[in-house]
Amino acid sequence: MSGSERVEVRKTYKLYVGGAFPRSESGRSYVVSDSRGRFLANAAQASRKDGRDAVVAARKAQPGWAGRTPYNRGQVLYRAAEVMEDRREQFVEQLRAAEGVGQRKADTFVDAVIDRWVWYAGWADKVAQVLGGANPVAGPYFNLSVPEPTGVVAVVAPAGPLLGLVSVVAPAIATGNTVVVIASQPHPLPAVTLGEVLATSDLPGGVVNILTGSAAEIAPWLASHRDVDALDLTGVDVDGDAGELARDLEAAAAETLTRVRRPEPGADWLATPGLDRLSWTLETKTVWHPIGI
């Protein structure tokens, strides 16, 4: 081998749907550039049909994932954090390329990503105690409120490379929902790498489905999809003409009473999150049970 030049092994960045890594059904891809505009890679450009397939996969995975014990869900998420830790150099490199930041800043971000994931993993088996509980009632009954996952959540991830994506996906799956997420269009590579982490960390296929491409193209189909239970518009642009997209998405989602979370431009993802993102994809079930035999 010595002397001869090695043939480069180039990577094809694909979607992550139903636990597999398919190319886009449309066969399209788009160019991803680094912070200085140089070519970085080609990423798959998902179509509405990839969105449809992702929702089918998410729906299929949802009962099984919600049926796991919350403790087990927390363990699986923690396992994902362990694998992320193994891959941290790859994440650091991808963040540096995407945003042009220095080693130290990229380190800080990857720390924050993994810590955020672990934080939500910890909440998996605690959220029911905090958001649910026994209610005092005037009668011989136990009255219990239990938070339950709402189902399939479609997410438009924030524009940043990874921390925003993790901050919106982790809380949704920690509580037993399954997710279809459209990754940031300019920075899809860390999202695909996250998919590779999830594929190798005991997370059942279909719990997280990652699409790369244009949110303006795919999101309307997810918003109007009758089998999507909640729509997270956190990453939707609201400036100028783009504001219309957010409004149209909300209107489409309202058609089937889909729960909507509105865009959050300029959110500070490094700040400590509250319980808000855990609770919005939960539905509270209240049960009356007679005291006695």
Place this chain on the structure above:
Amino acid sequence: MTTLLSEATGSESALRRFLSGLPGVDQVGAEGRAATLATRSIKTTAKAYALDLAISMVDLTTLEGADTPGKVRALAAKALRPDPTDPSCPAAAAVCVYPDLAATARAVVGDRLHVASVAAAFPSGRSSLEVKLREVADATAAGADEIDMVIDRGAFLTGRVQQVFDEIVAVKQACGPAHLKVILETGELATYDNVRRASWLAMLAGADFIKTSTGKVQPAATLPVTMVMLEAVRDFRAATGRQVGVKPAGGFRSAKDAVRHLVVINEVAGPDWLDPDWFRIGASSLLNDLLLQRQKMATGAYSGPDYVSLD
């Protein structure tokens, strides 16, 4: 060929000679052609037409040990009005059940739909002729106007074709006015050549329909198998003037599968078979996917399993 045909059913050796004299199926070619036809793109108005046609061809089937009269009633009601939210949605072709539930199905659908009943020791076909005929009589007495019988695959595979032929003739006679569908169980016939021979055997014996499978054996209906059977009915009509229907069953899940079959009918047998009288699809979960696709065409938004019934 007509002269050959008339001699074919004269004696066992003639029948065997005729069947083994049928040209073989080019397996690679058949699968290649089916795969090519499956890539045909059917969109917009053509898709809407195909979905409605496919719905009207469905033999809505439940063949489980756990079937109850309640489930059959619900299924029959669904066959009558597959999509209660949309009056323009066509009805299915028939309800397909076990003989003891045929009367239950008939009570719901009246004379608006066909009631098909499996019979003749379904699904294995392992029983005496006497028992099989008795079962057919039971089913027709209970109101079934279509009988789905299975052939004795053991006899066919060991070359006792005359026995299979005689059984089909006897069952056809026992059916009286009821239509006879003959299930070849192609998943157990091993080769396309056998599928072609069994198709001809069933048609010579008087089958009104030839059906791929019971749904209890994998693989069930595949596109190449249906294509080979469609070629057989086309050639049979050319030779005898009698048209025989085809019913693939089992293994259908998606509307896309159903539309692909419609394309193959049109290309292989011709548009004469694009009719619920000559082509049926035996399925249960397929109907839901057809309805979801239909709703997508109507509303422009993807639909979900919450908008159709469970069974």
